[in-house]
Amino acid sequence: MKEIFLNGAAFTDNFGDILFFQVFSKVVNDLGYTPSMYSENEKVRAQLSNVSFYSNKLDAIKNADKIAYVGGGYFGEQPNPKWTYRFRWGLQNIRRIQVFGILAIWYKKPVGIFGAGAGNISNPLTRMVIDKIVNKAEIVIVRDYESKEALKRKKSEAKHIIESVDTILAIDTILNDVHVACEKNILLHLSDSPENDENSKVLWEDVSDFLKENRNFRCTIITDHFSGGQKCSYDYFSNMSKTNSQVSVFKYTDTISLINLIAKSEYVITNKLHVGVVGLSYNKKVISIPNHPKVVNLFKQLGIEERLIRKENLNKGKLLSVMYKIQSEELAIDNKVKERALFNVDSFKEFISKR
Incomplete structure (x- = not known):
């Protein structure tokens, strides 16, 4: 069975990051494939019981058929006036997230990026790593104009960077078991x-x-x-x-x-x-x-x-x-905005289904 490795901020149980993994892992399951991830966080694992988790980063990528970045702002650093903080953040970003993209390139595994956010990167090593991943990716979809411009400023190959919106803007369409009301x-x-x-x-x-x-x-x-x-x-x-x-x-x-x-x-x-x-x-x-x-x-x-x-x-x-x-x-x-959010999901389906 085809295995799809989902990459992102899997080290934290932050609401938005978990939501991305839930949305995209469900798509993988619905297509009859296996979603896989790497996370040491037990709270993350508990909320993603449908995902196969690895304890070894190398094994996770070697066993995957494709690697997908599934939203989140990890192509841009946290705002902080201290350059030492931003520099350390850049190194952590490589260790926690970008390492999987680099391993995927090394093992010649297809990489796709779906609805991610990008911004300034102060650490030159982190910037170089992100450039490499973006340039090698088969498809790159970012969530706004600023993200596209940020990647272009990093001298990435802008021709395949698609500007979209945040995938979660269509969560009301993606989830159909939520009770909507208007309580005071x-x-x-x-x-x-x-x-x-x-x-x-x-x-x-x-x-x-x-x-x-x-x-x-x-x-x-x-x-x-x-x-x-x-x-x-x-x-x-x-x-x-x-x-x-x-x-x-x-x-x-x-x-x-x-x-x-x-x-x-x-x-x-x-x-x-x-x-x-x-x-x-x-x-x-x-x-x-x-x-x-x-x-x-x-x-x-x-x-x-x-x-x-x-x-x-x-x-x-x-x-x-x-x-x-x-x-x-x-x-x-606007419905057109939600259509663009769903475009991220449809593009992901196409990417993982393609041989």
């Missing part, structure tokens, strides 16, 4: 606790004012992984929920539970990419306080920049103003 609920996704972070404090104050003025609304504080600042946020609001009936908390354990919560809420307020992307797919009132250029790129691509609140513009009352401004608005993602 606000999902608030904070990177830290209001007692530790000034931006989180300002955001919560505005949401709190909205709740006081709209007693029929509730607010659920969510996480899309459970560590660091998000855990602090969860703990802070968990205590608050004991005395405030309008507040509840959601601890992230799996993608489907979070998708169902997003699909039945009215507002989604987040600084992360794929919590917002899922909300947009289900036509929710998504407001983003971006912590990464990729989020800005998405909102520009969809023509909804008025729903962005950049951190330098964040002050008391800003979020509240945007919430009221869009309260009566209906936003539906």
Whole structure:
């Protein structure tokens, strides 16, 4: 049976990365093939029970028939002013993700890239490795114009780089067992606790004012992984929920539970990419306080920049103003956008089915 190795950020159980693997591994299964991956993270393995996991990187590629990068922003570095951080990130990126592309080239295995994000790379070694993989890939589909330009700036062969959109923008079409509703609920996704972070404090104050003025609304504080600042946020609001009936908390354990919560809420307020992307797919009132250029790129691509609140513009009352401004608005993602998202999946099917 044909084996398809799925590559991406499999070292973390972050919501968006797991969602990509679930979408594309299901496609592999549906075609009668075996999806395989490499991950040492038990939480990742637990959410992908349909995948065959390897404990040895070399064996994973030697046994695979084809290798597919299945979305994620690993062709661009994390924004950080410290060059030492960016340099170390580049080395980790090679060790965790790009090593599989290099091994695939060495063993002459076909490589395809489907809906990935790209950006600046400071580490020259990482940049060289990514150039090599992109140039050798049979097909390269990126999720936005900025990603295509980033790869071109790296002197990659631009002729086979296709600009598309994020695959998860069509998650409402890909998943057909999600209950969609419009409950008077606000999902608030904070990177830290209001007692530790000034931006989180300002955001919560505005949401709190909205709740006081709209007693029929509730607010659920969510996480899309459970560590660091998000855990602090969860703990802070968990205590608050004991005395405030309008507040509840959601601890992230799996993608489907979070998708169902997003699909039945009215507002989604987040600084992360794929919590917002899922909300947009289900036509929710998504407001983003971006912590990464990729989020800005998405909102520009969809023509909804008025729903962005950049951190330098964040002050008391800003979020509240945007919430009221869009309260009566209906936003539906254009069908052409969803068709482009599904194009990523269709291209993947063609790639893995081809002899």
